[in-house]
Amino acid sequence: MRPAILDPLFSPISGLPGVGPKIADLLVKLLGRETLEDCRVIDLLFHAPFSLIDRRNQPGIARAPQGAIVTITARVDRHQVPPGGKSNIPYRVFLHDETGELTLVFFRGQAAWLEKQLPVDAEVTVSGKIDWFNGRASMVHPDYIVRADEAESLPLVEPIYPLTAGLSPKTLRKIIDAGLPRFPELPEWIDLALTEKQGLPSIRDSFHMLHEPRDPSDIDPQAPARRRLAYDEFLAGQLSLSLVRQRLRKVAGQPVTATGAISGKILKSLPFSLTGSQNEAIAEVLEDMAGNERMLRLLQGDVGSGKTLVALMAMAAVIESGGQAVLMAPTEILARQHHATISKFAAAAGLSIEVLTGRTKGREREEILERITSGAAQIIIGTHALFQDSVAYANLMLAVVDEQHRFGVHQRLRLTAKGLSPHMLVMTATPIPRTLVLAAFGDMDVSKLTEKPAGRKPIQTITVPMERTGEIVGRLQSAIAEGKKAYWICPLVEESEELDLMSAEERHATLIAALGPGIGLIHGRMSGPEKDAAMMAFKNGETRLLVATTVVEVGVDVPDATIMVIEHAERFGLAQLHQLRGRVGRGDEASTCILLYKGPLGETGHARLSIMRETEDGFRIAEEDLKLRGEGELLGTRQSGTPGFRIASLEAHADLLEIARKDAAYLVERDPELTTERGTAIRTLLYLFRRDEAIRFLRAG
Numbered sequence: 001m002r003p004a005i006l007d008p009l010f011s012p013i014s015g016l017p018g019v020g021p022k023i024a025d026l027l028v029k030l031l032g033r034e035t036l037e038d039c040r041v042i043d044l045l046f047h048a049p050f051s052l053i054d055r056r057n058q059p060g061i062a063r064a065p066q067g068a069i070v071t072i073t074a075r076v077d078r079h080q081v082p083p084g085g086k087s088n089i090p091y092r093v094f095l096h097d098e099t100g101e102l103t104l105v106f107f108r109g110q111a112a113w114l115e116k117q118l119p120v121d122a123e124v125t126v127s128g129k130i131d132w133f134n135g136r137a138s139m140v141h142p143d144y145i146v147r148a149d150e151a152e153s154l155p156l157v158e159p160i161y162p163l164t165a166g167l168s169p170k171t172l173r174k175i176i177d178a179g180l181p182r183f184p185e186l187p188e189w190i191d192l193a194l195t196e197k198q199g200l201p202s203i204r205d206s207f208h209m210l211h212e213p214r215d216p217s218d219i220d221p222q223a224p225a226r227r228r229l230a231y232d233e234f235l236a237g238q239l240s241l242s243l244v245r246q247r248l249r250k251v252a253g254q255p256v257t258a259t260g261a262i263s264g265k266i267l268k269s270l271p272f273s274l275t276g277s278q279n280e281a282i283a284e285v286l287e288d289m290a291g292n293e294r295m296l297r298l299l300q301g302d303v304g305s306g307k308t309l310v311a312l313m314a315m316a317a318v319i320e321s322g323g324q325a326v327l328m329a330p331t332e333i334l335a336r337q338h339h340a341t342i343s344k345f346a347a348a349a350g351l352s353i354e355v356l357t358g359r360t361k362g363r364e365r366e367e368i369l370e371r372i373t374s375g376a377a378q379i380i381i382g383t384h385a386l387f388q389d390s391v392a393y394a395n396l397m398l399a400v401v402d403e404q405h406r407f408g409v410h411q412r413l414r415l416t417a418k419g420l421s422p423h424m425l426v427m428t429a430t431p432i433p434r435t436l437v438l439a440a441f442g443d444m445d446v447s448k449l450t451e452k453p454a455g456r457k458p459i460q461t462i463t464v465p466m467e468r469t470g471e472i473v474g475r476l477q478s479a480i481a482e483g484k485k486a487y488w489i490c491p492l493v494e495e496s497e498e499l500d501l502m503s504a505e506e507r508h509a510t511l512i513a514a515l516g517p518g519i520g521l522i523h524g525r526m527s528g529p530e531k532d533a534a535m536m537a538f539k540n541g542e543t544r545l546l547v548a549t550t551v552v553e554v555g556v557d558v559p560d561a562t563i564m565v566i567e568h569a570e571r572f573g574l575a576q577l578h579q580l581r582g583r584v585g586r587g588d589e590a591s592t593c594i595l596l597y598k599g600p601l602g603e604t605g606h607a608r609l610s611i612m613r614e615t616e617d618g619f620r621i622a623e624e625d626l627k628l629r630g631e632g633e634l635l636g637t638r639q640s641g642t643p644g645f646r647i648a649s650l651e652a653h654a655d656l657l658e659i660a661r662k663d664a665a666y667l668v669e670r671d672p673e674l675t676t677e678r679g680t681a682i683r684t685l686l687y688l689f690r691r692d693e694a695i696r697f698l699r700a701g
């Protein structure tokens with residue numbers, strides 16, 4: 001249960017003064033919450049200013065720099081009312097100080113109000129932007145006008161917040177100012193030694209400093225208040241991952257005793273030998289699974305590094321031990337492909353392999369479910385359908401999750417919720433920088449495939465402007481005539497008209513017109529069986545050119561395809577280009593990747609394509625991608641269940657992530673149920689950052 005002390009922060013924003021239904025809706029949108037009910041005061045307080053207005057500059061009229069926000073104290077000389085009340089002529093008020101003269105300009109000025117605010121001969125303080133024109137200083141609609149003896153009431157430094165259409169800065173500030181005093185004094189969860197060493201303020205002070213900056217340096221990510229909040233945010237994230245992990249681990253895994261009976265047969269039948277990295281990863285996995293603790297391991301490997309075989313060896317060991325293994329893929333097409341690949345490799349061992357996806361229906365589904373329940377099915381490959389309630393496993397000992405780009409603890413938790421506790425191997429395709437691994441996965445054990453299989457030749461990558469598409473088609477024609485296979489990637493199908501992109505269908509038609517039949521097409525709007533058929537035809541060579549949208553981005557494996565053309569390459573992200581290019585260069589033939597771009601390229605577009613030309617190293621590409629895009633997008637904030645950070649930035653606060661990670665591990669080890677005084681404070685932290693899902697697993701949760 002959420003500690004009562006947090007109630008004022010978790011009351012709905014609609015209860016704050018100044019928040020009517022219209023403003024409330026705007027706030028829900030601004031703060032990125034789903035519903036009004038779910039939009040709480042704390043969400044508002046996490047809305048941080050990104051800049052500030054500094055009114056401390058009081059240079060005197062003559063020295064006020066053009067365009068600067070200044071505060072000026074001056075005497076009112078006279079008013080100039082527009083003749084005949086004409087609305088297109090502004091109302092002017094003339095002032096002076098000892099250095100010069102200033103004209104205040106008001107459009108639609110109301111004489112009575114202005115005379116009251118700015119009485120002739122009075123000394124006033126005004127603040128706003130200075131404009132110099134023909135040697136005369138003016139200020140249009142000052143932000144503030146007060147009597148000089150009340151100048152102290154002026155907010156000299158004001159935060160500037162991200163806004164949404166319809167919400168004015170003043171309104172938002174008022175609401176935040178109303179919410180801020182609700183922040184209670186909370187028990188401290190940070191070690192005193194750390195707050196002292198890092199000079200971190202208390203959490204309550206941090207929120208005040210966040211919203212009441214006094215100096216531009218307070219807006220900096222390294223400002224003490226922001227560092228404190230970033231640390232807390234990381235700590236909350238790492239704690240929740242650690243608690244989940246602890247929980248997953250606590251349910252003891254079933255020790256796997258690999259005999260080699262099955263894996264030996266598979267290895268013998270392979271037309272190649274495993275790479276050193278593959279062997280190492282397999283050894284790590286087997287060692288994990290042999291122990292009493294559950295395995296929680298991340299298998300990271302660049303495109304084409306051979307992750308599937310590592311997974312298969314793990315599955316073989318489990319079957320040798322009398323258990324079942326599942327492999328969950330993010331999409332239907334990948335599930336089917338994994339099924340095809342694994343069936344081929346496992347043929348020598350005569351394993352029973354099933355595929356179960358949302359598409360598996362009726363009798364077929366019933367029969368598969370039966371075989372899963374009876375234990376006759378040894379390997380089951382599918383999508384999230386694998387974990388639906390209707391699926392009962394005889395003895396599930398290993399779950400391999402092919403996460404590709406989709407991070408999140410959700411699948412892992414879903415399994416546990418089903419009362420299953422298999423060993424877990426998570427495969428990620430993109431090599432993610434270490435900071436991201438930590439932030440998204442916490443302390444999972446990691447195996448890395450750093451080597452590519454022997455005999456792979458470098459992929460030659462060239463960039464070609466779209467104007468030369470004809471030339472490329474000509475080259476394709478001769479390549480296909482020589483028996484080569486090629487992909488042609490088009491960016492989008494549905495929005496093609498809107499974004500003026502050539503749709504895959506159109507491209508398919510123009511290529512057929514140019515090259516003749518025998519060209520396949522695959523895109524996201526086709527039905528599952530249609531997609532399978534298109535993939536199959538390409539695999540077995542009935543079609544030698546496959547026009548595709550990004551459905552082939554992840555995992556598709558046709559080793560004898562050696563040419564990849566990517567149309568409108570400038571529209572793709574770096575990680576995506578790397579994934580796409582990874583569909584070629586998977587066999588021992590030399591491959592080419594042609595990036596067709598539409599110029600002129602922006603700075604980022606240019607940088608991306610150059611990096612693609614320069615390197616094939618997925619780790620380097622991921623680092624560059626992080627630099628170009630920022631971590632938010634890399635983590636795929638569009639997908640639910642990903643750790644989006646409100647204050648912390650992986651770029652600015654990587655040092656704090658490291659500390660938070662260690663602290664979380666220490667805290668969970670010392671006080672696994674969070675029952676000590678510090679543990680109680682930690683629970684408050686988890687609620688505050690909405691990372692409380694892990695608390696459910698605690699005894700006193």
Ligand SMILES: Nc1ncnc2c1ncn2[C@@H]1O[C@H](COP(=O)(O)OP(=O)(O)OP(=O)(O)O)[C@@H](O)[C@H]1O
Nearest residue numbers: 272273274275303304305306307308309429453555
């Ligand atoms: N040791 C090896 N020697 C030669 N070829 C290998 C080796 N291991 C795997 N392969 C082959 O390399 C190709 C890529 O392997 P796999 O599909 O497992 O890659 P992956 O790591 O899953 O990559 P991606 O993320 O791009 O799908 C496959 O065709 C596979 O049969």
